Amino acid sequence: MIQPYYQDSAVRIFHGDCRDVLPQIETADHWIFDPPYSQWTHEKQWIGAALTSDGKPRVSTAHKELGFAPLSAELRAEICVEAARRCRRWMLAFCDLESIFYWRQSVVTSGLDYVRCAIWDKVDSAPQFTGDRPAASAEAIICAHPKGAKRWNSGGKRNVYRHAVNGGTGAKPHPSTKPEPLMCELIADFTDPGDLILDPFMGSGTTLVAAKRLGRQAIGIELEEKYCAIAAQRLSQGALDLFASDQVGEDRPA
Numbered sequence: 245m246i247q248p249y250y251q252d253s254a255v256r257i258f259h260g261d262c263r264d265v266l267p268q269i270e271t272a273d274h275w276i277f278d279p280p281y282s283q284w285t286h287e288k289q290w291i292g293a294a295l296t297s298d299g300k301p302r303v304s305t306a307h308k309e310l311g312f313a314p315l316s317a318e319l320r321a322e323i324c325v326e327a328a329r330r331c332r333r334w335m336l337a338f339c340d341l342e343s344i345f346y347w348r349q350s351v352v353t354s355g356l357d358y359v360r361c362a363i364w365d366k367v368d369s370a371p372q373f374t375g376d377r378p379a380a381s382a383e384a385i386i387c388a389h390p391k392g393a394k395r396w397n398s399g400g401k402r403n404v405y406r407h408a409v410n411g412g413t414g415a416k417p418h419p420s421t422k423p424e425p426l427m428c429e430l431i432a433d434f435t436d437p438g439d440l441i442l443d444p445f446m447g448s449g450t451t452l453v454a455a456k457r458l459g460r461q462a463i464g465i466e467l468e469e470k471y472c473a474i475a476a477q478r479l480s481q482g483a484l485d486l487f488a489s490d491q492v493g494e495d496r497p498a
Contacts, residue, residue, distance in 0.1 A: 257463075271330045365406040367407065
């Protein structure tokens with residue numbers, strides 16, 4: 245049986261491939277996660293969009309090295325199947341807008357209900373440096389649920405979440421760190437105190453930090469040990485506010 249990389253009264257971290265770890269841990273109330281970008285976003289938006297005709301970067305800051313492979317169709321399908329088996333209520337998955345249709349296909353094929361797509365509006369996102377097309381300033385949040393009655397905590401609230409990406413100072417702990425206020429708002433809307441939240445693509449642990457802050461239980465799984473270490477530091481006693489905003493409602497990044 246796999247042993248936690250880190251554990252406290254609210255959270256557990258497991259180091260490994262989520263496909264290997266998931267069969268060894270319990271069912272969770274909710275899955276909330278940000279998997280790797282799709283092939284389109286990984287190659288075209290991050291690497292190709294700001295290149296000149298001869299392949300050289302038009303703007304040096306736009307040519308980024310993400311450090312991880314794009315999400316494959318096979319892994320997307322596997323994750324949805326596992327969520328259908330092991331998630332009691334909400335599955336929330338971040339993705340680029342171009343991948344909404346593919347996620348919907350995987351969700352429906354797995355037996356889950358595709359409920360809706362929410363939007364993260366990145367209020368401080370960068371412009372399109374090439375100037376030849378609209379900038380990508382939003383991400384989708386796939387909202388899926390087992391078949392049957394559904395419930396969340398926010399009544400008729402609209403499905404757009406507006407949070408800054410880069411409101412704080414210093415380097416991000418992970419290339420695609422999500423703002424803690426965004427994760428806190430999602431967790432408050434979709435989950436209840438004491439619920440168990442699973443993040444199978446934990447990264448630097450922002451979902452777990454937000455869950456712990458709001459009185460939920462959480463499990464994180466991460467392939468890269470260096471990010472497990474960062475997440476453990478953030479979650480350890482006296483370090484919960486590392487990389488975080490002072491106020492949950494502030495639009496500052498985790």
